[in-house]
Amino acid sequence: MPLYVAPLRDIRFTLDHLVDLEGLSKLPVFAHADPETVYGLLEEFGRFAGEVLAPLDRIGDTTGSTHDPATHEVTTPPGFRSAYDRYVEAGWGSVPFEPAYGGGGFPWLVAIAMQEMITSSNMGFSLCPLLTQGAIDMLRHHGSEELRERYLPRLVSGEWTGTMNLTEPEAGSDVGALRTRAVPAPDGSWRISGTKIFITYGEQDLSDNIIHLVLARVPDAPPGTRGISCFVVPKYLVADDGSPGERNRVTCLSIEHKLGIHASPTCVLEFDEATGFLIGEANAGMKYMFTMMNNARLSVGLSGLAVAEVAYQQALGYAKERRQGRAPGAPAGESSPIVDHVDVRRMLMTMRATIEAMRGLLYLNAWAIDVQRHSADETERVAHTELADLLTPVSKAWCTDMGMDLARLATQVHGGMGFIEETGIAQRERDIRIAAIYEGTNGIQAMDLVGRKLPMRGGGVVEDFLRRMERLDADLGAPASTTDTTQGLATIRAALADAVAALREATASILVHGAEDPNDALAAATPYLRMFGITVGGWVMARQALAAHRLGGHDPYLDAKAATARFYCQELLPQARGLLGAVTAGSGLLQAIPVEHLSGI
Numbered sequence: 001m002p003l004y005v006a007p008l009r010d011i012r013f014t015l016d017h018l019v020d021l022e023g024l025s026k027l028p029v030f031a032h033a034d035p036e037t038v039y040g041l042l043e044e045f046g047r048f049a050g051e052v053l054a055p056l057d058r059i060g061d062t063t064g065s066t067h068d069p070a071t072h073e074v075t076t077p078p079g080f081r082s083a084y085d086r087y088v089e090a091g092w093g094s095v096p097f098e099p100a101y102g103g104g105g106f107p108w109l110v111a112i113a114m115q116e117m118i119t120s121s122n123m124g125f126s127l128c129p130l131l132t133q134g135a136i137d138m139l140r141h142h143g144s145e146e147l148r149e150r151y152l153p154r155l156v157s158g159e160w161t162g163t164m165n166l167t168e169p170e171a172g173s174d175v176g177a178l179r180t181r182a183v184p185a186p187d188g189s190w191r192i193s194g195t196k197i198f199i200t201y202g203e204q205d206l207s208d209n210i211i212h213l214v215l216a217r218v219p220d221a222p223p224g225t226r227g228i229s230c231f232v233v234p235k236y237l238v239a240d241d242g243s244p245g246e247r248n249r250v251t252c253l254s255i256e257h258k259l260g261i262h263a264s265p266t267c268v269l270e271f272d273e274a275t276g277f278l279i280g281e282a283n284a285g286m287k288y289m290f291t292m293m294n295n296a297r298l299s300v301g302l303s304g305l306a307v308a309e310v311a312y313q314q315a316l317g318y319a320k321e322r323r324q325g326r327a328p329g330a331p332a333g334e335s336s337p338i339v340d341h342v343d344v345r346r347m348l349m350t351m352r353a354t355i356e357a358m359r360g361l362l363y364l365n366a367w368a369i370d371v372q373r374h375s376a377d378e379t380e381r382v383a384h385t386e387l388a389d390l391l392t393p394v395s396k397a398w399c400t401d402m403g404m405d406l407a408r409l410a411t412q413v414h415g416g417m418g419f420i421e422e423t424g425i426a427q428r429e430r431d432i433r434i435a436a437i438y439e440g441t442n443g444i445q446a447m448d449l450v451g452r453k454l455p456m457r458g459g460g461v462v463e464d465f466l467r468r469m470e471r472l473d474a475d476l477g478a479p480a481s482t483t484d485t486t487q488g489l490a491t492i493r494a495a496l497a498d499a500v501a502a503l504r505e506a507t508a509s510i511l512v513h514g515a516e517d518p519n520d521a522l523a524a525a526t527p528y529l530r531m532f533g534i535t536v537g538g539w540v541m542a543r544q545a546l547a548a549h550r551l552g553g554h555d556p557y558l559d560a561k562a563a564t565a566r567f568y569c570q571e572l573l574p575q576a577r578g579l580l581g582a583v584t585a586g587s588g589l590l591q592a593i594p595v596e597h598l599s600g601i
Helices: 008-018 021-025 035-062 081-091 108-122 123-142 145-155 285-321 342-374 376-414 413-418 425-436 442-453 456-477 484-516 516-549 556-573 582-583
Strands: 067-068 071-075 162-164 181-184 190-200 209-216 228-233 236-238 244-247 250-255 266-278
Touching: 008 021, 008 035, 008 108, 008 244, 008 413, 008 516, 021 035, 021 342, 035 081, 035 108, 035 123, 035 425, 067 285, 071 250, 081 123, 108 123, 108 285, 108 342, 108 442, 123 145, 123 162, 123 190, 123 285, 123 425, 145 162, 145 209, 145 228, 162 285, 181 266, 190 209, 190 228, 209 266, 209 285, 209 556, 228 236, 228 285, 228 456, 244 442, 285 342, 285 376, 285 425, 342 376, 342 516, 342 556, 376 413, 376 442, 376 456, 376 516, 413 425, 442 456, 442 484, 442 516, 456 516, 484 516, 484 556, 484 582, 516 556, 516 582
Parallel strands: 162 209
Antiparallel strands: 067 071, 181 190, 190 266, 209 228, 228 266, 236 244, 250 266
16 A cells, blocks of 8 residues: 555545635636646646655654764755755745746645645655745745845745744743844844754755744844844855855754654754844844744644544555454454444544545635735735634644544554554654644644634624634525435534534633633633634535535545535534533633642642
């Protein structure tokens, strides 16, 4: 069985029926990105991911990247440099960026579909180009023309890679505590000094240059996040002809020994009066960095989907081959494939249904970003900006939580062999664990949702989305026949209506009581975000069932789509109402035990 096969038919179904790829192709900027062209591109990239990157995934996990303390150089696992060269030669990294800088000019939605495949095939490899995309976004939006001309063409091509340097030993989630300094130099550049930790691909042997985006404080900067500036600090200073020149004063002191993503070097970087160049205005760095972080959060959420997909493929393949016990109705004296046991089938269906729900949410989030950026209608741009802002913390946190849950289920399907490293499934649990932590922990995402996103426009943004989900009720109730499919839609309709009603009640509680006592809103944040994700997943799956019903016929693939949607809405969606009590409970019980008595020792 192949290590990974891109789920192209599922991706196409999502692009055709759950988001509006065809509508995007009618925008002038995407006139060349018609659906058939996009599907041809995705097919080729899926082949690259499956044939070139997936075979390196296990090698990257077992070998890892290595650091030489004498030279401070980092060596990536065998095969990575060759694969990266092929990635650059094919122009894969340039697909969603402007032609003015050598890009292909395709929608971000297409980039998200590609990110799913690259992350499924090899998460450790994928992080390098994904961080580069964030650096490109930062410079596109906030860099001067000089900085854009100097760095963007080779970042877009992938010849150079990018990093994000926020975290320091004493400044993790509290970015405002960072101490890295930036002092102006007579030539207009800056000298950057400080130590950054957890820098993904901060040093590597894949590209000719690394463009670090570094947060630092200028002299007399105000305290906290208001006093943070952002700088371009290249590994090699760029000569006038655009080639890498003198080595900058940036040193990789070490790389971390981690639970997972061993192929990806997580570096400690020391900046010793390194030459840097200010991006935009001083003290505006956090505002600029969120340009990177919002896209990065969507990509991290996508890793939950991607790892769950490859884990599902592995679990399904194992369940078909592994024989154990005798399923009811099986011939006497014969062992049955474990896929025939209903409890194993429940695990597989839970994985499949949740994966499809996540894909619909994440692709919708990316589609909203495309409309936000490129629609000619100002009202439409504002509405989709709000939608993307509302969905981003849910995409990041719910999908990474589900990625961890589904990777655990995949291990369970493997039974005792899942605990053995040679099967490879344990790597899925180890790799995806980081996703709930970086780019803002999932608790921070939940606090962002209730503290910043729900109050947008006085609660009007979340109200618009609740009504959007409620409007599907009429479509689900429209079919008049009594076919099994229609009866299934009625069941889905009832389940979705109940979940949305519970989410509406939870939202109202947070907006009212959270304003009275912020601790109550913060106490509700994590269960509310999960409730929101589960409910949006139900709405996505209801739309999937409706699309399968409207396409009609007796296509086994569409029948499976409808059955998966029914399973989600009947067996997983009711969990949403079960979270209502936790959302509305307030903070009292969480603080009922004094800190000195939390230990039972």
